Amino acid sequence: MKHSADYPLATRPIMGFADAYPAGMRDPPHSHPRSQLTYCSAGVMMIGAAEAVFMLPPRRSIWIPAHLVHEVQCRGPVSAYTLYIDPALDPNPQTARVIEVSDLVRALVFEVGHFHPAYDMEGREGTIASLLLSEIRRMAVTPSDLPMPRDPRLLRVCHALMDDPADQRDLDEWASLAAMGRRTFTRAFRRETGAGLATWRQQVRLMAAIPLIEAGKPVAIVAYEVGYESPSAFTATFHRVFGMPPSAFINQPHDRQA
DSSP, X not given: OOOGGGSOGGGSSXXXXXXXXXXXXXXXXXXXXXXXXXXXXXXOEXXXXXXXXXXXXXXXXXXXXXXXXXXXXXXXXXXXXXXXXXGGGOSSTTOOEEEOOOHHHHHXXXXXXXXXXXXXXXXXXXXXXXXXXXXXXXXXXXXXXXXXXXXHHHHXXXXXXXXXXTOOOOHHHHHHHTTOOHHHHHHHHHHHHSSOHHHHHHHHHHHHHHHHHHTTOOHHHHHHHTTOSOHHHHHHHHHHHHSSOHHHHXXXXXXXXX
């Protein structure tokens, strides 16, 4: 595992490297003086930042603004490219976001991730770096974040669901865990997360499903392990959220390894 502190990041507007992370890797809360773009080529990363948890599935990137405290977890093996970018070039410096990645951006990330730290700004490398920054600004943001509440009582519920997405407790039982009445719990949860408990739990279950699908588990088993009553219900929800059924997600061509 490589560390940004090992690289002379300030020598060029954009610097980066390829790396691989083992299953179970946890990088505790930290920040960087530069903006960070991480592209996940294989595996799934979970990034906690700005009172939200972001899921980074394969073939997408996350942009983390400079100085934003964040933490990273890899439940399974992950291959990724991480680029560090002059914060003056960040068009939206306050917001962490997961972005779609075009074939062109993916190819440019691969190239920049293997540049020498002292690459020629006036030559081919500098042209590629400039094109990458221009293309990143054009990429669409995709909803992959899970808002986390501040109230410790609600956090207790959220952490329980994240630890066991298949937990089938009903609304009254979750309200009891939070030591709240049903109506108070419902209103507080929506106020702090922007979603009802059922919608929030659905997102947790889908986040939990992606690493299992990536690991090659049958869709039917994944569906039950993350709490769905039937594979068909899981497949329908997955298709609605990701724009493809789990089978198509599994069969997407994999990138070359970092």
